[in-house]
Amino acid sequence: MLRSAALALLIAGAALPASAQISQAQTPLPAPTSLPHALPPIPAPQDRDYPGVIGIRTDLTDLDHQIIRVRQTVPVSTGHLVLQYPKFIPGNHADTGPIQLISGVTVTGNGQRIEWVRDTVDPYAFHLDIPAGVTSIEVAFEWLTQPSNAVWRVVMTPEMVNLQWEKALLYPAGYNHSRITFAPSVTLPAGWQQGSALEVAGREGDVITFKPISLEHLADSPMFAGAHYRRIDLDPGGRSPVHLNLLADTQAGLAATDEQIAKFRAMVDQTDYLFGARHYDRYDFLLAASDELGGIGLEHHRSSENTAPADFFTNGMRSFGTLALLPHEFTHSWNGKFRRPSDEYVPNLNVPTQNSLMWVYEGQTEYWGEVLTARSGLATKEEQLATIAEVAAFYENQPGREWRALQDTTNHNLLGYRTTNPYSSWMRGTGDYYREALLIWLDADTLIREATNNRKSLDDFAKAFFGVEDGVWEARPYTFDDVVRTLNAVHPYDWATFLRSRLDAVGPDAKAPLDGIARAGYRLSYVDSLTPTEKRVQGGWATDFQYSLGFSLGSGNRITGVRWGGLAYEQGIGAGWELVAVGDRAASAEALRSAVTAAKDGTQPIVLVVKRGDEFRTLSFDYHGGLRYPRLERVAGTPDRLGDILTPRRR
Template sequence: MMRLRLLVALTAFSGLVSPALAQPQPAPLPLPPAVPDPQDKPFPGALTVSVDATDTAHHIMSIHETVPVPQEAMQKGEMILLYPMWIPGDHSPTGVIEQFASLKVQSGGKTVSWKRDNVNVAAFHIPVSATTPTLDLHFQLLSPVTPDQGRVVMTPSIVNVQWDQVSLYPAGYFTRDITVKPSVLVPHGWQIGSALRAAAYGDETHFNATTYNTLVDSPIYAGRYFRKIDLTGPDHVPVALNVVADDPDSLNATPAQIEAHRNLVRQATTLFGSHHYDHYDFLLALTEELGMIGLEHHQSSENAAAPGYFTEWDKTFPERDLLAHEYTHSWNGKYRRPADMWAPNFNVPQRGSLLWVYEGQTQYWGNVLAARSGLVTKDQGFEALAYMAATYDNQSGRLWRPLEDTTNDPVIAQRAPLSWRDWQRSEDYYVEGQLIWLDADTLIRKLSNGQKSLDDFAKAFFGTNNGSFIVSPYQFDEVVATLNSVQPYDWAKFLHDRLDTIQPHAPLDGLKNGGYKLVYTDKPTSFIKAMEGMRHGLDLTFSLGMSVTKSGKTARVHWMSPAFKAGLTSGETILAVNDMDYTSDRLRHAITDAQKDPKQTIRLVVKSGEHINTVSIPYHEGLRYPHLERVDGTTDYLSAIYTPR
């Protein structure tokens, strides 16, 4: 009977639901036609791009661009223009299309309609015909006014023109096949630094025609306060340091400081045994107003540092590997480039599987060349290395995420703030990549009894085709083969072990093979003191597991550190330490007092939003700062690496 009732009930219910089951399910609408793939064919005619960068008060650049309409587009009745999104060196789609505004298209004085692609929002569809041989474009770059809106590129004293932000280009072509004639207008009396060349320079400068590839790769620094310093090396290939600043005093470099920068050029060309530019322009902004940057280009680099870069030389050395890093990229990244990172235009995605070479080895040579050139002393270089080794040895995220996976982070996070940076991991292929290459260098030296080194790899891998501008792509197997040509070893396993597997500790064999070990003491190094001064805060990374600003704000709290376990997070404000108003010294003293008395905890009054809490940290190990300590009876390969050539 029960079974019969159930059958009747199900039959009745099926009568209720059958109309719904008969209703058709939704199906996706087809996507619009894709933007044409780039083809390796010459674009007929030349673009012109004219940028008015004089409105520094409103941070607005006004652009007039002309684009010839190819016969092929006339026949199709449509031309597609692209806004660059995948900017080389950013390793992710960072194009600032949200700042692109006020687009007006005309041809022959008549307005032409345009429509944005609703799938590829960086593509603009423009109807054309035989009566529209040229498109006149007018638009604006509404650049950030404040840092919370993005990187500031216009200030009362400095303008940074990045051509990818102020131009459109035709779809369907390799960008190396598109010719462009650029010009820029800057405030009266300002001077310009750029890898672009012109017959004459002034308030309005018309640069020589170039390819769109080279244009995007050749940004401009223009400044009210400007100094050009010749750094040309013994090979007589012109190299210049173009410095702009918030104020004229920041430009006061001493002869010794200039000589250190000249030494950088000498040491780099000695290392690589080649160059891949016919001139090179360092662009350096000394500023508190322009957005910070370190971005590589083939014949130049964009760099920004604190105003005291020259005038407070002893206090700013932690950032003086920047120019060495970006200069190294002319060889590693711009000339030799991972095959999956080369793209035919600026809207085809790049893949970063070899960023541990592109950025990791550049990070390595940047630090080494800074020491070899005298931009930093050997001891300062060692202190920086100790700090980086300790930081990544204490990186908790390495317990779940292999280093190779962090090469995806430029796309995943795009350098957005992370709540738990050391647990999530970020672009760790930079510094941990550096440690891997130190490991490789010292191992080569050890296996060859000091006869070979990573210098030999650099010359063999990056020093080919002296003078060539043509990108030379590479893949993993070539890296391994070149290492084996320098010193036979199972380099594939060496790299896979460090890249693809979970490792509880950072690769510190480079220190061991180099004749040193990582130790901790209660005395901060000059590197840490300088970093604290530049950041206006307190670095307790290796004790409480946090860093704190001068005002008491927790800038970073490390995963599972004593501060973390006590309930602290980043973005909170420490109001009091052991019942006294917060100061950096009081927090330091509280840590040392707790070390002396195991019954004493570190008591903090913390404000989080509208809430005020008291937390106790049961920590008794005292202040801890990383140092390198020489191991007796071993060969000092590390000093040999940092010694000038």
């Protein structure tokens, strides 16, 4: 509401003659005044040590309120100090630091309160003036974690907590994060256990103290802690420890069998065979079998954060998406963390990241993740063929490349972190530099294999590019030219043109990169029925009419995923419509499948009744192509290169 004085002024202005109003409008506005306390600029990060060690204590015990409480002890000297809250979160590739959830920021020195002022341009920065005689300050605040996944991901439940240090700390500006040392500790709820890549210095009761570590690596070392915990050695007797840290909503959820564990151990072996080096002193998979904790799959150099359905192990590991998740995140230890795109290699967590090489960082990781899923036995060859068929069909039928090149999708997170839109087939987005790039790397792999008569493959690139400097776990940045140079060392070819022609393809004639499928000995086809394995992998098949009527059915028979330019789109159907009836039958996915099947090769149209609010429409589809689901079919007489790619390696 307007203040009464301002409202009176507006009324008075409206009552003035036009000439007087014009005269007032021509009166020069006063020059802007400075703030009561002019703020110095935020110091740029410098490659120098921060003097002293910053203590950080996190309290995870307030499960009722779902609040993480933080206390920091920061060595300081007299003068101006800027504390920053992390903004650009590694693995998010965007400015996603949840400063909105940080409350109660209080600073004291020598027992006296020190006031802070938030930067008016960058709200992630807090300015302080440190009085003479103060050599350390105490900083206290709360991270108000959220009770549902509606906006922010759930990180605290009654049974477990996912502590991400980069969301629970402030650090001094003016220093590279590799040159700031933290001494972390955590207070757990009574009796809880934790998994993390951090090295434990000691434990007293429920307080765990970790050895000092740089801010760079602390922010890259999350913790899963909970009441139901199990730690499994995935590399017994290996040269560096690799563990699977399991947490669950119930004790029963931890019941991984020996057979299941053997597949994860095989994953570690197959990764060794692929890269030939390890870039970690230890590696900890953090896996929560939970329906309460917010879903996540996030890479770190020496660990990864992962979630699975609560019954993942007790239901025979049937969640196919989870099976491929751990190999993907593990691959990131080599691709994305050790070898890191040069424009992602920033000096601290508040310097903007750039994402121009996401088609390597995420795209080649997606490729190796699927390959390692098969090589380790976590998935069968048939399951992987179904996965690749689903990816290939999506991009073969994607109209979005008419206006947007794959390269531009690497900017998507910076435009709005994983934002949703009603026409993903037209907009393109985050998934493209994962999944379409997978097809590009399959193309590259099969080209090398064909050209060298199978003497070389992309495996050789993996060893040459990621398998150097065994044991080192400091980042080594790379550029586009470095990728091209290493590919040429494996097999001489015009790799720069190969990559750029696929990354930059745009316009009506731009096609999906499917050459690798043909060179692998397969063709993409469409069938009207799926095998049980294909149904399990392509989990949404029963409500998927993308390649026939051009949409999918969501819960409550909502029409979703309308394909741009498809049959439904051309009839004016978009977001917000609901299927009410199929011919003279009540709406259901089964009724719609039956109608599409009945119309195949006939002449009668498919009649649908839809509604949006109070509006009803009757739609008539003159479509007779039947149900269409993607499948990769073997081409007789050609080498099965895809089969070779998915075959486990042996020393």
